[in-house]
Amino acid sequence: MSLLPLAQNARRAASALALASAEEKNAALHAIAAQLQACAPQILAANAQDLAAAQNAGLSAALQDRLMLNEARLAAIAADLVAISLLPDPVGEQFEASTLPNGLKIYKQRVPLGVLGVIYEARPNVTIDVAGLALKTGNAALLRGGKETLRSNLALVQAIGDALAQSGLPADAIQYLENSDRAYMLEMLQMDDYIDIIIPRGGAGLHEFCRQHSRIPVMTGGIGICHLFVDETADQPASLRVIHNAKTQRPSVCNALDVVLVHRAVAPQFLPRLVEHLAPAGVTFRADAASLALLSGSPAVFPAGEKDFDTEWLSLVLSLRVVDDLNQAIDHIAAHSTHHSDGILTRDPAHANQFVAKVDSAAVYVNASTRFTDGGQLGLGAEVAVSTQRLHARGPMGLRELTTYKWVIRGDWQVRE
């Protein structure tokens, strides 16, 4: 077997989709939502088989829960498609128009990226999510999910294809790689003639594998070692609220807080209050020597190990360090951050400005929770990923980030002198 036929189908589908109107694409999104509801029995039966296999294989309860679909979850997924249909279509937008001195009229026009290669792990809702975002922006997609979700994903992709065919759009705009052998993933990563971007959604190992083996540009993100620095002027009660939110509101995600840096001048006062405020929520602490000295006796506080300032916790653990000043905080962040989301809590505008100028992360905060780094929260309407790389897009990626542009040059028979 080779992926070539799939890839050729995807490229053909992408050419057709690029010319589809916003109305046609939105109608297809509605048709998919309806088809998911109509095929709910088949989809849930397939999912039940995946779940049974997962139980037999001894997958953790958390992973089983990520894998599980039910009617309510399917309805929510369908509702998300309708929500995507309501967002403005970036394709066709014209921007940076000008007329040159020689009379050439030029502008840029947004066009789809082409074919998206998306490699992801357990959750089947990603299949619909990615399909919806891809179709909205006129892109075809080649999906490769985990083998735990194979039956569920095939049922979902079948529903998508049927709905696309009913809508008059190419049924193979969204294709699924059935064989989860690594050899096929490797082949996929080499198909730069057919796939325009690889989006891995999963852990650091998957990202590393893609970067190592892909000839296609890889868009990585979603790994955040996030910091907040409490400076000597910060409003302490407000800082406690912000840190509580950033750490505990949803600890398992990439924009959750991992490290609090506290200015030496306020550490003796602030750190005990912080522990007192967060420990009841189940937070435990990994404290550097200076913090530990101020917190001895608290059962929630442990000495920080060597790697505790380079760990994305994804759980109710928080690292603590006392720093001498703003510059030391900035240096710590430069050395340990994954450049996802980092912030300062301060009442001094000069400190805020220095922090914003010097900290080079995808999202830099002043006096707010890091939990806002999210396409929905920042007004993008939908989110493909949170990029922590520097090319193409940084931070939350919405629909526009699934497009590129072409230059259009309209002339009156001009030639170059």
Next chain:
Amino acid sequence: MSLLPLAQNARRAASALALASAEEKNAALHAIAAQLQACAPQILAANAQDLAAAQNAGLSAALQDRLMLNEARLAAIAADLVAISLLPDPVGEQFEASTLPNGLKIYKQRVPLGVLGVIYEARPNVTIDVAGLALKTGNAALLRGGKETLRSNLALVQAIGDALAQSGLPADAIQYLENSDRAYMLEMLQMDDYIDIIIPRGGAGLHEFCRQHSRIPVMTGGIGICHLFVDETADQPASLRVIHNAKTQRPSVCNALDVVLVHRAVAPQFLPRLVEHLAPAGVTFRADAASLALLSGSPAVFPAGEKDFDTEWLSLVLSLRVVDDLNQAIDHIAAHSTHHSDGILTRDPAHANQFVAKVDSAAVYVNASTRFTDGGQLGLGAEVAVSTQRLHARGPMGLRELTTYKWVIRGDWQVRE
């Protein structure tokens, strides 16, 4: 030897450069221009050694000319640096500002990409060109040139470093990889912790090598199989002028014309006139069967071989094909173009609009020469490369395309609900 120390220096230099003001960076560009003039004797002596070695090695006259520096060329290179200093600095620009319903003030702020890895071939002026563009945009650069230009490049980089040190900017912002062994290039392509983008400037082989081996995003471009389609309504005398310009004004570059497609209805009239108009300029033709039948007897016309519609000529050769209609022209371009620059010559606005909608190239033209695909010609002021890939930037890349952005979120102690 390992590149690690160079890469670490580059990263440190990039952090400092990112905070340099436009005035500091422009002053450094002026200082480099002055230093190039002051060190002209040493630079030209080093270049003479490179030239002598090139003669001994039997390099072609054309390559020797590309390699050669003299006082006039050095003065022109210095003048280019001054021209770059006069362009607006994109770093620090704020855009897409808004205030969210919860009161968070957000905007994006342009920041440098970081460290550029530039791999190029014979011309020493690229060293200065890239250094100037990198410094203007606050980026550090690690350069790897061809071994034919080693002595010239080392002299140039020495002058840059001295001028940077005088200007108070990091002297190792621009570093040069002295050892041209392929092993070091490979090591460079793996340093994704230190280098943010790889820009290969050279032939298809170099691009392929970088795509194959790089863990770092690679920005490729500059390979153009460019088309013009003469439809049945085109102003024929004007079309002859545009094609003459696109083919002959500078045939060795990527935006020069490679293929003319002619609508069947006007081919008998137009093709003989085209040959008559271009052959005196030295153009020879590779004609498909239908064109050949209309042009028999012309000594400049040859039957097209199998690969003649998939060749970037870079010389005074032009492929000719008769097509049945607009759609066949669009299909031919989709199948054979490198998606660099393609255009239609027509007086029918509906044809123009269809062509613009359906042809997905970095630059799509209506009634103008393809030679305008160039940062200078399209108003960017300077040009890093012409991208033929879809991510990050497409078509001519100017200063802005050497930057990325960060999201800045300024709050009043907001938390996520």
